Amino acid sequence: xxxxxxxxxxxxxxxxxxxxxxxxxxxxxxxxxxxxxxxxxxxxxxxxxxxxxxxxxxxxxxxxxxxxxxxxxxxxxxxxxxxxxxxxxxxxxxxxxxxxxxxxxxxxxxxxxxxxxxxxxxxxxxxxxxxxxxxxxxxxxxxxxxxxxxxxxxxxxxxxxxxxxxxxxxxxxxxxxxxxxxxxxxxxxxxxxxxxxxxxxxxxxxxxxxxxxxxxxxxxxxxxxxxxxxxxxxxxxxxxxxxxxxxxxxxxxxxxxxxxxxxxxxxxxxxxxxxxxxxxxxxxxxxxxxxxxxxxxxxxxxxxxxxxxxxxxxxxxxxxx
Amino acid sequence: xxxxxxxxxxxxxxxxxxxxxxxxxxxxxxxxxxxxxxxxxxxxxxxxxxxxxxxxxxxxxxxxxxxxxxxxxxxxxxxxxxxxxxxxxxxxxxxxxxxxxxxxxxxxxxxxxxxxxxxxxxxxxxxxxxxxxxxxxxxxxxxxxxxxxxxxxxxxxxxxxxxxxxxxxxxxxxxxxxxxxxxxxxxxxxxxxxxxxxxxxxxxxxxxxxxxxxxxxxxxxxxxxxxxxxxxxxxxxxxxxxxxxxxxxxxxxxxxxxxxxxxxxxxxxxxxxxxxxxxxxxxxxxxxxxxxxxxxxxxxxxxxxxxxxxxxxxxxxxxxx
Numbered sequence: 219x220x221x222x223x224x225x226x227x228x229x230x231x232x233x234x235x236x237x238x239x240x241x242x243x244x245x246x247x248x249x250x251x252x253x254x255x256x257x258x259x260x261x262x263x264x265x266x267x268x269x270x271x272x273x274x275x276x277x278x279x280x281x282x283x284x285x286x287x288x289x290x291x292x293x294x295x296x297x298x299x300x301x302x303x304x305x306x307x308x309x310x311x312x313x314x315x316x317x318x319x320x321x322x323x324x325x326x327x328x329x330x331x332x333x334x335x336x337x338x339x340x341x342x343x344x345x346x347x348x349x350x351x352x353x354x355x356x357x358x359x360x361x362x363x364x365x366x367x368x369x370x371x372x373x374x375x376x377x378x379x380x381x382x383x384x385x386x387x388x389x390x391x392x393x394x395x396x397x398x399x400x401x402x403x404x405x406x407x408x409x410x411x412x413x414x415x416x417x418x419x420x421x422x423x424x425x426x427x428x429x430x431x432x433x434x435x436x437x438x439x440x441x442x443x444x445x446x447x448x449x450x451x452x453x454x455x456x457x458x459x460x461x462x463x464x465x466x467x468x469x470x471x472x473x474x475x476x477x478x479x480x481x482x483x484x485x486x487x488x489x490x491x492x493x494x495x496x497x498x499x500x501x502x503x504x505x506x507x508x509x510x511x512x513x514x515x516x517x518x519x520x521x522x523x524x525x526x527x528x529x530x531x532x533x534x535x536x537x538x539x
Numbered sequence: 540x541x542x543x544x545x546x547x548x549x550x551x552x553x554x555x556x557x558x559x560x561x562x563x564x565x566x567x568x569x570x571x572x573x574x575x576x577x578x579x580x581x582x583x584x585x586x587x588x589x590x591x592x593x594x595x596x597x598x599x600x601x602x603x604x605x606x607x608x609x610x611x612x613x614x615x616x617x618x619x620x621x622x623x624x625x626x627x628x629x630x631x632x633x634x635x636x637x638x639x640x641x642x643x644x645x646x647x648x649x650x651x652x653x654x655x656x657x658x659x660x661x662x663x664x665x666x667x668x669x670x671x672x673x674x675x676x677x678x679x680x681x682x683x684x685x686x687x688x689x690x691x692x693x694x695x696x697x698x699x700x701x702x703x704x705x706x707x708x709x710x711x712x713x714x715x716x717x718x719x720x721x722x723x724x725x726x727x728x729x730x731x732x733x734x735x736x737x738x739x740x741x742x743x744x745x746x747x748x749x750x751x752x753x754x755x756x757x758x759x760x761x762x763x764x765x766x767x768x769x770x771x772x773x774x775x776x777x778x779x780x781x782x783x784x785x786x787x788x789x790x791x792x793x794x795x796x797x798x799x800x801x802x803x804x805x806x807x808x809x810x811x812x813x814x815x816x817x818x819x820x821x822x823x824x825x826x827x828x829x830x831x832x833x834x835x836x837x838x839x840x841x842x843x844x845x846x847x848x849x850x851x852x853x854x855x856x857x858x859x860x
Contacts, residue, residue: 223639225665232646233660240626240659251662253574255625255681256581262574266677268630268664304576305561309589309630309675318544325553338561339554341572343589344546349670354630356587356677360576 247445248369249295249430258363265295265357271313271350275410276394281320282327283410284353289331291432292357293414294487298430300367300422301359305338308355311347335416365423372427372446372492378514379425379501381415381489383408383460384435388483404462412487421504428491434482436532439490439514440521446492452514454525457481474525478532481523492516568766569690570616570751579684586616586678592634592671596731597715602641603648604731605674610652612753613678614735615808619751621688621743622680626659629676632668656737686744693748693767693813699835700746700822702736702810704729704781705756709804725783733808742825749812755803757853760811760835761842767813773835775846778802795846799853802844813837 229246237243242252250265269291271277275284289306296303312321332338340358390409393400400406422428427446431438436452443450454477459467463480470476490513493501502510523530550567558564563573571586590612592598596605610627617624633642653659661679711730714721721727743749748767750759757773764771775798780788784801791797811834814822823831844851 223633223637223642228639228642229665232642233665236646236649236653236660238659240661243626243659243661246660246662251628253583253626253679254659254661255679256577256583260577260581262577264628264662264677266628266630266663266675268632268666268675270632270666270668270670270673272669273666305564305574307572307585307587307677309587311589311591311673312544316544318549321544321549321553325557328557332557338559338564338575339557339567340561340564340575341567341585342587343675344550344554345589345591345594347591347671347673348593349591349673350668352591352632352668352670352673354587354589354664354675356585356628358574358576 244368250299252366261361261363261366263296263299263301263359263361263366265292266354267291267295268354270352279410281323282330285324285327286331286411288353288355289328289337290412290414291487292355293335293416294412294430294432296357296359297414297416297418298428298489299361300365300419301361302419303335303337303357303359305340306355306357307340308342308353310344311352312344313351314346314348316351367422367425367428369427369429369442370445372442372448372516373494374448374516374518376426376492376494376516377498377512378439378450378452378516379491379493379510380431380435380458380513381418381508381510382413382458383463384457384486384488385463385480385483386460387412387485387487388480389463389466391485398466400462409485414487415489415508417506417508418489421501422491424497424501425491425493428489431486431488431490432484434484435486435490436481436523442490442492443516443521446516448516449519449521450514450516451522451524454478454481454523454530456511456513458509458511474530477525478530482532565689571620573687582682582684582687584617584620584622584680584682584687586613587675588612588616589675591673600731602644603651606645606648607652607732609674609676610649610658611733611735612808613676614656614737615733615751615753617678617680618735618737618739619749619810620682621686621740622682623740624656624658624678624680626661627676627678628661629663629674631665632673633665634672635667635669637672688743688746688749690748690750690763691766693763693769693837694815695769695837695839697747697813697815697837698819698833699760699771699773699837700812700814700831701752701756701779701834702739702829702831703734703779704784705778705807705809706784706801706804707781708733708806708808709801710784710787712806719787721783730806735808736810736829738827738829739810742822743812745818745822746812746814749810752807752809752811753805755805756807756811757802757844763811763813764837764842767837769837770840770842771835771837772843772845775799775802775844775851777832777834779830779832795851798846799851803853
């Protein structure tokens, strides 16, 4: 069998059995795990994400931006779980030509975001590689006892609420790849420097379920629905779009297809969560400056995407690495 | 500046400042960190190690052996700290041609060693790479309050004791690379499948300092000496050698040079520790079946290596990746 392997399949069939004995791994269906063997007064949420040059960032990206992206993609997972991050371990495989200046810029980027997010480096490993620059971080954050917001826990009727703007990261990558020009580089910055929504921690106490949006909104909202044993309906005309994304959308002929692209492109690093209608007001009172947009709801049926009332069927739900 | 970067230099000058605020990172001078923000009754030791195909293992190595090596190099760090491992997160960057069978064998190797060492997979990330297979794991283990054995803590006069056999891993790599033939593959197995010395946990309560031997005995004993503010003397004729390593040594012309090679080759995954002379008996009563060999002592002087009474000066103290 040398056909391409589906990543979800290998996780479900080969890795999930390896979590037996650790309910804290949540069957690998969540954004993060809890550390076992600690009493409940000290709950710690932990997540590992990996970045590869040419896959998750471009060779032309500045090393300090890569460092900040490494921290931020991990922080985004913790943000979606309602955790307060405090530290991380990191492994870096450097290409043989990675000189002092590149490492210095990389460390400067780490320092910048450590300051911004209150983090300390705790340990890790540094090696050389004949291949592309490859980095991983294991990020830890505290939650109050029982305070981790899970992907499961949503109920039919809950509203699906998303933070910030959807599609900017995917468009930023396309702009970097030269598919269109963008005078002020807003979308490129959104791709290179995700904004983990840690400010939603208090609001998320009013949510029944939450996930980080990294694979694409449809995929990650689907993860909430699946983990919660629900269906969902998403209305594509409700997607929150930045002015730059709205301008790109205006130029597209197939409006439904373009909106599907924005909702499946990935690299958003927003939060999608399920909020019971009666909890929405309390939720919205705590979201602060980051917009909260209702894009659909959990149902008792299938996972359905609509545009102007019509059901549309995306080819794929999100970006599969 | 595009000259090669010294890994210790980049860790010391660029990464160490990033641990400020977290004394639990021990200035990146130890094998592992303690997780901050947990009360002392729940102390957890954490370490991350990374393996790259072509650097830390060979493309021809069986995927299940690579999986087990990934766990074992991390377990070896925890063993040297006196911790009881319980779980890990893992990131895997798969080459595009990594088919189902390869992943299946890899997962089987993880399962084998999870059973052997009482581990659960807790989470992680799986991505694709255009480069070599690259893996990292973040391993966690419990220690009793204050029970983590540090690299610092040794005193002049303490004996340097090493577990098991030194040089097998390095010789195994040479055998795999065809530099000599080895009929029974003992050395190759020692390279491919390190044996973390978790059984030394109780003995290490009698040690003043300890480190994992992965960079090479002289380098890692030197790390203990440096962290403890001591010098050291190592006597190369005392190196514990397996019968296979002894046979290789017999064939070498330069006996001092060959012993230096064994003591600097790395990939041993043994423990080196400092034990006060009056604690040696209690220490040795707890080491079980794994041999404990005194190879030298901490001093008030320099770091010195001797062979048959003469001071020898290695070109390098160990393997720098």
